[in-house]
Amino acid sequence: MYTGDRPVESAKITVFQYDETYFKERQLGSVEECKECKDSRGVVWINIDGIHDISVVETVAKIFGIHPLVQEDIVSIHQRPKVEEYDSYLFAILKMLYQEPKTRVLQAEQVSMIVTPKIVISFQEREGDVFAPLRERIRNGKGIVRQRGSDYLAYCIIDAIVDYYFLIMEDLEDRILPLEKQVIDDPDPHVLQSIHSLKYDLVFMRRSLWPLREMLVRLYREQLPLVQPDTQPFLRDVHDHTIQIIEILESFQEIVSGLMDVHLTSISNRMNSIMKVLTIIATIFIPLTFIAGVYGMNFQIMPELSWPWGYPAVLGVMALVFIGMLIFFKRKKWL
Amino acid sequence: MYTGDRPVESAKITVFQYDETYFKERQLGSVEECKECKDSRGVVWINIDGIHDISVVETVAKIFGIHPLVQEDIVSIHQRPKVEEYDSYLFAILKMLYQEPKTRVLQAEQVSMIVTPKIVISFQEREGDVFAPLRERIRNGKGIVRQRGSDYLAYCIIDAIVDYYFLIMEDLEDRILPLEKQVIDDPDPHVLQSIHSLKYDLVFMRRSLWPLREMLVRLYREQLPLVQPDTQPFLRDVHDHTIQIIEILESFQEIVSGLMDVHLTSISNRMNSIMKVLTIIATIFIPLTFIAGVYGMNFQIMPELSWPWGYPAVLGVMALVFIGMLIFFKRKKWL
Amino acid sequence: MYTGDRPVESAKITVFQYDETYFKERQLGSVEECKECKDSRGVVWINIDGIHDISVVETVAKIFGIHPLVQEDIVSIHQRPKVEEYDSYLFAILKMLYQEPKTRVLQAEQVSMIVTPKIVISFQEREGDVFAPLRERIRNGKGIVRQRGSDYLAYCIIDAIVDYYFLIMEDLEDRILPLEKQVIDDPDPHVLQSIHSLKYDLVFMRRSLWPLREMLVRLYREQLPLVQPDTQPFLRDVHDHTIQIIEILESFQEIVSGLMDVHLTSISNRMNSIMKVLTIIATIFIPLTFIAGVYGMNFQIMPELSWPWGYPAVLGVMALVFIGMLIFFKRKKWL
């Protein structure tokens, strides 16, 4: 059963056929036409956008002899990235991250891949532009992709996905840097929300990165028969990139978790300065008001009231209290 | 000694017998009837609900030659999930989580399983509906369960239990999401209790998930003679699911532990805004009250009191102090 | 050198001798009598309470040919639990936890054990009742202990000690549960002390549990010649119990460390509500008092004072300010 929403109208099947000298690109009208690709020349890349149409996946599976568990994994979109070796093909699941353009919410899309000695079949939830540069490279024969087999094509697909993570990381960095300043200068409650959502995204990323790394380790450590020796260094390279992303991610997590502390401390600092203002004003004027209150009492016999210097004397005492308080606060370094 | 409460009246014994073409379901009146199952056709699933009646377990153990330690483990319900290999059978303990329908409190129920080449005996504390879909599948011959042996049936039972965890996870997510909003917008003391109980449930879940994972690793890594090679990929699949649940759980734990920080910071933010109000009001009016107090004094000689413009002048001074304070707060960005 | 206090007057030596059909229990007057046990029938358990009398340990060591390092380990009571294999015997150190009955303070007592093919010698710091059920079982021939060798007896002793940890865990749970409620409802300073002492006890327990687990792993993984194959599953069982205790302990630690956060947050919540009361009262009455102060001034020319409706008008203004403030607080959700 397909477990995602239905993002595209109907599955779109694009086929790239190429070898060093030959290149053909076409879009299939129906899944059955895939059959022809089985025995065609060079490397074939069948890309299927839209996996909600289970019948498409089923037909492909029947044509290429895919295990039922694999079929199930392709259409249930909450799988962990993994690689599984079957008799005649490799099956890999990857997670592609992308940001919802409007809301900047991070989302994961599942990309599955079946790699046989000559054919790579990739399944995406929706049409994306992550593979556009790769397609361009195949079309124009740029790089060495046209000179290599299906395993190198599979590497290119994985590499395109992993490279996209770097873009996400840069975007995250762009969200972290302004927060760092804001958190110290301006302890605004909105900052809290930003930090929390950043933390959430980092947790989300890590959840898709760890299994990706595991999968790549398996791919380049185990000497899988489908992966040719001269493709190994490239897989190690993409694995290195994954580790680098994870390390950056972890340092981001540390920084963001530090930001929360800084924010809390910043609020406390702010509260401190508010309390100081309150305390200074209250501590100076409450005693003065009391003195004024005393001489506002209506007792018939209050000798001070009739003294000619009574009023100036009281004003003087008040001034002394005022100055004394100022000195006290100066000493406490509150002013 | 049975260590749980007594949830069902008397043990209920249900027997499923099936092979690809044959299916029989019946409920046994007494435990002794199990004996007949020993040599019956196809795969036999004996499900026993209610393990408080130790004599039932003892009788079953005697019939099938079960080790005393295993008997003990079946009836003491605080065992860790584990799998043990004996000469002629596998013994597995699992934990099934379910939510008390009324209180939404998470509880664990122990499910034990004895797997011989042709028979699976499962023990539950109480009748549950987790296995209902599996029973339906066996009855209708849907899926491949009827074509496989007892090891596949054991896998199906484990799979049913693990799948149920996903439901629990979704419920937990439903509890986390509203908390995230509430915690920032409305730092209510009740939130604290919700976060704490959520944390408690996550700790509880992890305690039953880690040994479950260990057990599944053992089950698919060690080439147990009772588990046929074509059942291995299914066990790896259910193991993958467990890892996925654990990863989701860990990200939940991080988010919930973040929620506590957010809550605390939110309270501090709130306190900050309360303090601001207090400070603004007090800082403006305390000096003004002091001025009023001074001219409320009853000294006989207070020249200002008899000045014709004394009263308006004092009001003017008060207005200046008021405006000065407002400007001060504006600059401090408190207004 | 003996490193503990001197808890019992003089060492008490109890000897159990048994096989399947025979049982003899007696108390030795002097250590030298141990010599007779060397060649006696069946399994012999020599239990020595009180290890402060080093001469006792030395004599026993001489009789049974114990390594000097082992002697030293027996009498210095701050050893880590461990198991060591010597040519003709196994040496094991365990930690038994018990609660000081009056103060409920957790304390650790060292139990050492020397296991030869036919003899088990156990050393305790003081007489305890942890082994009472085991002794009863040997006396009455209950269970299979009388049918097995010294390795099974050693297992029984370890099992008795590990089982006792479960009692301690239950007691800890009894201390945690009321704290959880108290911490949210009533942020009392005494709670702080309870949480801290609980944390302390958990740290203390973990310190004795981790090496115990290590020791049990060694005991059942390494195929020690003294441990018979049919005792292995029992050792695995007691090891499982230790892991279970550790897992419970870790979840306790997480909960208790969460309690501290809850407590702190709870105090902040409480402070918040105190601040609200203060702010509401001060913010309402300080401006009103100022108004009253203005009309308490004694200027000779204050036209309002002679207006007939002056007093009621001022009271009206005050009422308006009062109501305005209430509305303000209502909007801020402080009321």
Added chain:
Amino acid sequence: MYTGDRPVESAKITVFQYDETYFKERQLGSVEECKECKDSRGVVWINIDGIHDISVVETVAKIFGIHPLVQEDIVSIHQRPKVEEYDSYLFAILKMLYQEPKTRVLQAEQVSMIVTPKIVISFQEREGDVFAPLRERIRNGKGIVRQRGSDYLAYCIIDAIVDYYFLIMEDLEDRILPLEKQVIDDPDPHVLQSIHSLKYDLVFMRRSLWPLREMLVRLYREQLPLVQPDTQPFLRDVHDHTIQIIEILESFQEIVSGLMDVHLTSISNRMNSIMKVLTIIATIFIPLTFIAGVYGMNFQIMPELSWPWGYPAVLGVMALVFIGMLIFFKRKKWL
């Protein structure tokens, strides 16, 4: 594609040629001249400052037969430290840390190294003085560098870089120590910024240290054919230094993360003392002011007002309240 800024005008190529008796140092005008070094006498060190000029790297790669992936790694400056073994050479990437002299901001510079049996080619982003002492040692024949092969030279380069980390650590310590005092004595908001930037730098350092350590482990554990046995102890030595730096770094991290707690606690302490002052003043004078207020009321019938001892009596009551409050605060230990 080169991924850094363009720090130097044009690549500067310095060549050192030496053996035990011979030494020649020169600066190349163009990259092509490197060709001559291929078959020259002794060990050759080609140092290239400025890798932004890709054509330089490409020419060098062509001359020495370097793999395209290596070329790419040299010019993209965000690589992880790593070592890779190729058929005829070793390729290593290192990170050199340095402090921007003015801003004291930590920055990482990538140093790549190609080691063949007789030639070491090093690539730096810009001219630096880290290798100055090494160059001096080669020039003067000090130490054993002139007596060893290219592997020892490579070790010297790595050692120079690792030694530079110690300088950075000392500088970090110089920033931590004053903070420790300041954080307790003077909870200034600027401290917050210092702690945060320190934390940031430590996270940054760890990110470049961990892969460096991994790389060095690989270098001395795997018996690479290019590394001669008598160079192994030196590599182990530099590896030990890296571990030492990591351990110091980790203890710094713990201390700095503790500083944040201390700072927060310090602010709370400070707030506490502010609150005490406010509370003492307010609690003493508010009741006194109330008493004064009562006798400032203008009721026609207030018998106390006409008592001859009324005024002194009220002053006395006020003094009593004052003294009572002082005793109260003394008991609470607020004074």
Added chain:
Amino acid sequence: MYTGDRPVESAKITVFQYDETYFKERQLGSVEECKECKDSRGVVWINIDGIHDISVVETVAKIFGIHPLVQEDIVSIHQRPKVEEYDSYLFAILKMLYQEPKTRVLQAEQVSMIVTPKIVISFQEREGDVFAPLRERIRNGKGIVRQRGSDYLAYCIIDAIVDYYFLIMEDLEDRILPLEKQVIDDPDPHVLQSIHSLKYDLVFMRRSLWPLREMLVRLYREQLPLVQPDTQPFLRDVHDHTIQIIEILESFQEIVSGLMDVHLTSISNRMNSIMKVLTIIATIFIPLTFIAGVYGMNFQIMPELSWPWGYPAVLGVMALVFIGMLIFFKRKKWL
């Protein structure tokens, strides 16, 4: 280059020569006399206090054929504890902790050791008394040290150093215990400093303990030819002690990090009680003062002022407000 201060005037060289029956102790005037020890009878222990005099180390190295890297390690005092195996000797570096007697500051001193089949050479930064009991034991022939070879002597030296850690631990415990009480009862700012310095010392200790443990693991796991089989159990014993110290250290770290939380919570509790006092006083008297203020206004027409019962009525109202407030606070449990 020697990297420490110069703590002693000139190096002091003490030589112990012994076998089971023979003992000679003397102090060398010059380093060259060491040469004679090379072929002397029994085990020789050369102890050198004061390594700032590099020529001493160099001479010793020349006499005994020590590798230059080892020489360097001996005199640079910031090495990690480690053990290295050379062809004819073992080289070990240890860290000895001691407390500066006056300031109670923890400091580390480096002890290096070269162990050949018959000779142990130990280097210390300054004269210490850690080895005094060991020297006494050799002098008097107490224990088995005189009956064993140089490997046992090396063990004795390590054991003396590790035993000294226990003393440091006890001292740390003496600093922790009073803090625990103080932190709850009396949240004084000085406590903060004590906790922080304690934390610092624990971090410092861990930094020297972890490599020490690593080193001991290597020493007893790898079957080094210089270490005789009957010395192995002793090395395992000292390794056990190190683990025990680390475990105690870790529990200290947990407790101390808990202390900071307790301290912060304690301050918040204290602040809470201060706020309560302020709020109670302010909340009671501010409204009362307002009432008094109203009747202190000088309006000509204020009918209440001329009522005969006006004054008592107002006093009554004030009493009612007062009592009402008290009840309110009673309900809030603030009193």
